Amino acid sequence: MLPKPSPRLGQLGFLYFPPYRVEGYSIAGEATAVTVPEFDVCFDIGVCFKPMLTSRFIAISHGHMDHVAGLPYYFSQRWFQGMGMGTCVCDRRIEPALRTMMLGWVDVEQQRTSHEIVGLAPGEHHEIKHNIFLGPFEVDHTVPSVGWGIVERRTKLRDEFIGQPQERLRQLKQEGVEITREVRVPQVAYIGDTLPGPHLLADPVRRARIVIIECTFFEPGHKERAITGKHVHADDIAELCERIEAEAIVLTHVSRRTNLGLAKKMLHERLGEAHSGRVHLLMDHPGNRARYEQQCAEAEQQASA
Numbered sequence: 001m002l003p004k005p006s007p008r009l010g011q012l013g014f015l016y017f018p019p020y021r022v023e024g025y026s027i028a029g030e031a032t033a034v035t036v037p038e039f040d041v042c043f044d045i046g047v048c049f050k051p052m053l054t055s056r057f058i059a060i061s062h063g064h065m066d067h068v069a070g071l072p073y074y075f076s077q078r079w080f081q082g083m084g085m086g087t088c089v090c091d092r093r094i095e096p097a098l099r100t101m102m103l104g105w106v107d108v109e110q111q112r113t114s115h116e117i118v119g120l121a122p123g124e125h126h127e128i129k130h131n132i133f134l135g136p137f138e139v140d141h142t143v144p145s146v147g148w149g150i151v152e153r154r155t156k157l158r159d160e161f162i163g164q165p166q167e168r169l170r171q172l173k174q175e176g177v178e179i180t181r182e183v184r185v186p187q188v189a190y191i192g193d194t195l196p197g198p199h200l201l202a203d204p205v206r207r208a209r210i211v212i213i214e215c216t217f218f219e220p221g222h223k224e225r226a227i228t229g230k231h232v233h234a235d236d237i238a239e240l241c242e243r244i245e246a247e248a249i250v251l252t253h254v255s256r257r258t259n260l261g262l263a264k265k266m267l268h269e270r271l272g273e274a275h276s277g278r279v280h281l282l283m284d285h286p287g288n289r290a291r292y293e294q295q296c297a298e299a300e301q302q303a304s305a
């Protein structure tokens with residue numbers, strides 16, 4: 001028998017939910033790195049391909065190798081290619097360990113790589129663009145682990161001032177009256193490895209437009225394994241669909257052993273017609289390609305109408 005070529009490694013999953021793209025690579029235990037280019041953020045960096053490199057921010061969920069291994073390479077390549085220093089935001093509990101890791105690389109390479117690591121605790125935020133904030137929330141895995149929410153802060157006119165003429169509003173403002181209030185609009189939530197629980201219904205997840213979440217197990221017999229490894233099972237996704245508002249739910253961290261065709265069939269059965277259209281597998285290349293081609297065709301049709 002002839003030797004087989006290696007499986008096509010490095011092919012990136014791609015999904016478009018206007019105006020946001022979700023792009024990345026994610027196989028349980030191997031590597032997970034998922035970017036949303038419009039926010040300049042890459043969630044986890046188990047591997048660092050070009051699209052991850054162009055993200056100015058890396059948000060790490062937890063310290064397992066398949067979520068962190070690409071980080072020193074990311075810092076080094078950003079610098080080497082003149083892309084400016086990258087910033088890693090992480091759970092405050094693993095910040096010292098990540099710093100120690102970067103210090104280790106100084107000895108290995110005999111040179112110092114510029115980098116920025118920002119440790120955050122749940123409730124704290126890092127501003128990544130004007131009025132757009134990235135912040136962690138606690139999840140439940142075998143090691144300290146957080147999810148991330150990208151939340152936009154908008155100012156809105158207070159209800160009692162709606163309909164008032166501009167001049168009056170300007171006058172009130174000059175008098176020091178607070179005429180606006182702040183509203184928080186969760187855009188994207190990312191959940192690395194976790195057991196399901198109430199943390200998946202916290203505001204940044206429940207109200208987000210796009211939820212990117214791990215789903216490692218699909219088969220009915222694998223529920224126990226999901227609980228032991230503190231991972232999400234497809235049954236949990238069905239339940240989650242009922243309780244979160246997201247227009248799109250992107251599943252990552254599917255194991256290489258999982259047959260994608262079978263996983264899609266099982267998901268469809270569990271989710272039913274009502275939710276099937278909302279749930280996507282990041283690494284379902286044929287399905288996602290067909291979906292994107294459809295989007296392109298529709299856009300073309302609209303342009304020519």
Ligand SMILES: [Zn+2]
Pocket residue numbers: 028029032064066067193253
């Ligand atoms: Zn993992």
Ligand SMILES: [Zn+2]
Pocket residue numbers: 062064141193
């Ligand atoms: Zn893990």
